[in-house]
Amino acid sequence: MIGQPTEMRIMDLGRVQRAAVTLFATKGFAATGIRELGAEAGINSATLYHYVGSKESLLASIIRSCLDELTQSGERAMRRSADPVVQLAGLVSSHVGITAVNQLTARVAEYEMRGLTGDNRIELQTLRDEYELLFGQILERGQRVGAFDIEDLALSRLAILEMCTGVAHWYRPGGRLDLEDVQRFFVSTTCKLLSVPSDELNGVEFIHEVRKLDSEPETQSSEIWGTHAQSDFVRQSEL
Numbered sequence: 001m002i003g004q005p006t007e008m009r010i011m012d013l014g015r016v017q018r019a020a021v022t023l024f025a026t027k028g029f030a031a032t033g034i035r036e037l038g039a040e041a042g043i044n045s046a047t048l049y050h051y052v053g054s055k056e057s058l059l060a061s062i063i064r065s066c067l068d069e070l071t072q073s074g075e076r077a078m079r080r081s082a083d084p085v086v087q088l089a090g091l092v093s094s095h096v097g098i099t100a101v102n103q104l105t106a107r108v109a110e111y112e113m114r115g116l117t118g119d120n121r122i123e124l125q126t127l128r129d130e131y132e133l134l135f136g137q138i139l140e141r142g143q144r145v146g147a148f149d150i151e152d153l154a155l156s157r158l159a160i161l162e163m164c165t166g167v168a169h170w171y172r173p174g175g176r177l178d179l180e181d182v183q184r185f186f187v188s189t190t191c192k193l194l195s196v197p198s199d200e201l202n203g204v205e206f207i208h209e210v211r212k213l214d215s216e217p218e219t220q221s222s223e224i225w226g227t228h229a230q231s232d233f234v235r236q237s238e239l
Contacts, residue, residue: 056117059120063109084138085142091134135157163190
């Protein structure tokens with residue numbers, strides 16, 4: 001940004017985003033003040049305000065980076081095969097992996113979009129819709145070629161997305177299941193939902209490395225969310 005003080009030019013935006021994600025996850029976007037953000041990031045609040053533009057701009061940058069990562073990873077997964085079953089397996093494992101590795105960022109992106117207004121809201125709702133359309137396109141094509149048995153395409157898409165996003169509520173690194181186990185389980189469950197034969201993916205590698213976003217705090221989600229890190233039905237200690 002032209003005219004920024006030296007402190008702003010050298011500042012790591014990821015550091016500011018991590019501070020914001022920590023506070024937005026704990027208190028919510030609306031209840032978090034710019035002074036709190038500055039204190040959490042370890043910088044002067046006036047400098048922070050000038051650097052990020054506004055609290056809403058900071059939230060928008062966090063949600064944008066999350067949606068961009070989901071979309072780019074999903075598109076890469078889809079390009080690896082023309083088979084809709086393999087494509088969907090890659091898309092599901094990608095979504096679960098990114099969500100599990102970036103739990104707090106994913107939850108902020110899911111719940112705090114309501115804090116956006118005007119062009120920010122329009123832009124990011126459009127990005128979200130474009131990402132979710134990837135699922136819809138694969139399901140529609142798979143149904144058309146007879147790969148999937150789908151009673152209601154829109155509901156199936158919603159069910160798969162909600163199931164995969166729920167990982168952010170309970171997955172715990174170092175728990176009973178490692179991430180690849182969880183990814184494979186969710187792919188298997190998705191295939192059962194769509195009546196895909198259990199051996200359809202035998203020998204197919206559909207799990208690929210996922211990246212931790214700069215906005216994701218080092219602190220484990222359970223340390224920040226406390227009881228909110230647990231699903232109403234599944235305790236983290238069980239997994």
